Amino acid sequence: xxxxxxxIVVISLKRATERRIAVEKQFxxxxxxxxxLDATDGYQYKPSSKEYDSKKVQKLQGYQITPAEIGxxxxxxxxxxxxxxxxRPTLIFEDDFVLLPQxxxxxxxxxxxxxxxxxxxxxxxxxxxxxxxEQIGDFKIVLNHDDPIGLAAYILKPVGAKKLIENGQExxxxxxxxxxxxxxxxxxxxxISPYIVEVSLAPSTIDDxxxxxxxxxxxxxxxxxxxxxxxxxxxxxxxxx
Numbered sequence: 001x002x003x004x005x006x007x008i009v010v011i012s013l014k015r016a017t018e019r020r021i022a023v024e025k026q027f028x029x030x031x032x033x034x035x036x037l038d039a040t041d042g043y044q045y046k047p048s049s050k051e052y053d054s055k056k057v058q059k060l061q062g063y064q065i066t067p068a069e070i071g072x073x074x075x076x077x078x079x080x081x082x083x084x085x086x087x088r089p090t091l092i093f094e095d096d097f098v099l100l101p102q103x104x105x106x107x108x109x110x111x112x113x114x115x116x117x118x119x120x121x122x123x124x125x126x127x128x129x130x131x132x133x134e135q136i137g138d139f140k141i142v143l144n145h146d147d148p149i150g151l152a153a154y155i156l157k158p159v160g161a162k163k164l165i166e167n168g169q170e171x172x173x174x175x176x177x178x179x180x181x182x183x184x185x186x187x188x189x190x191x192i193s194p195y196i197v198e199v200s201l202a203p204s205t206i207d208d209x210x211x212x213x214x215x216x217x218x219x220x221x222x223x224x225x226x227x228x229x230x231x232x233x234x235x236x237x238x239x240x241x
Contacts, residue, residue: 004111006155007088008034011075012095013041019095022200026099032107037079042071047171057172059226060238062215065171073175076151077168083161090161094152097123098198102138106196109139110155117141118160119179121191123198124148130193140193151176153197163187172238183240 010023020036027034047070057064065073076092083090089111110120115134120141126149130142156164167185168178178185215223231237 004107005088006032006107006111007083007086007090008032008093009037009079009082009090010034010093010095011037011039011072011079013039016095023093023095023097026097030104032104037075037082039075040071040078042067042069042074045071045074047074051169052171060223060230061172062219062223063212065174069174070171073168073171073178076175077165080156080161080164080168083156084158084165087158089155089157091122091155092153093197096200097152098200100196100198103196106139106192109136110141110192113141115141115190117188117190118157118163119187119189120155121148121153121189122155122196123150123153124191124195125150125199130191132193133190138194141190142193144189144191147180148191149176150199151179152199154179160187167236170238184238 012020012023023036045067052065052070054064079090079092083092091107106122110122113134121144124144128144128146128148130144132140132142134141163186164179173181179187180189182189214220227237227239231240
């Protein structure tokens with residue numbers, strides 16, 4: 001049963017048994033159809049040099065993307081492709097989400113909203129300043145002024161999926177960074193306020209991420225020069241102004 005024509009996918013590694021059981025319990029008895037999307041294991045996935053140019057990543061980022069981050073990016077991109085191919089709004093979860101009590105009522109509000117959104121966050125790790133676009137009762141659709149961080153739950157329409165796919169063929173940053181990289185993906189992202197999904201305290205399945213401290217001094221200057229050169233010479237720069 002699906003009163004909103006809303007496709008729901010939960011990105012989850014096949015081996016994440018405990019997380020999958022928790023997901024099944026949360027959806028139990030809810031009048032929404034959903035399915036698992038078997039996540040890509042970054043340690044088994046071998047991107048082409050065109051998809052992941054390690055030398056260019058090091059030069060323009062200052063660090064390498066880890067195998068788990070690559071797998072996570074590919075998994076989300078597969079969900080975007082499903083959204084586009086089926087031409088249905090798609091609710092995309094990572095498997096560490098927790099539904100809040102107002103979840104179902106908020107989904108009704110979102111799917112009946114007048115705002116012509118392309119992508120809409122229903123989770124964020126921090127509150128941000130925002131502008132209210134539409135409000136009914138306690139629920140608001142807003143435009144965030146800052147990055148709320150995280151990508152555990154969001155709804156995507158085919159028009160938004162098309163933009164993410166077209167501009168996300170090269171992997172050079174974690175998928176949550178790319179999602180908020182407006183100058184690159186040209187996506188307009190709305191959000192619901194208050195958020196209706198939280199993140200569980202389950203151990204992360206991305207456990208190979210090193211401690212990335214911001215670049216400083218000479219290394220930061222070199223990266224800035226490399227990015228400026230990329231903007232001048234590439235038809236599709238990674239960090240356009």
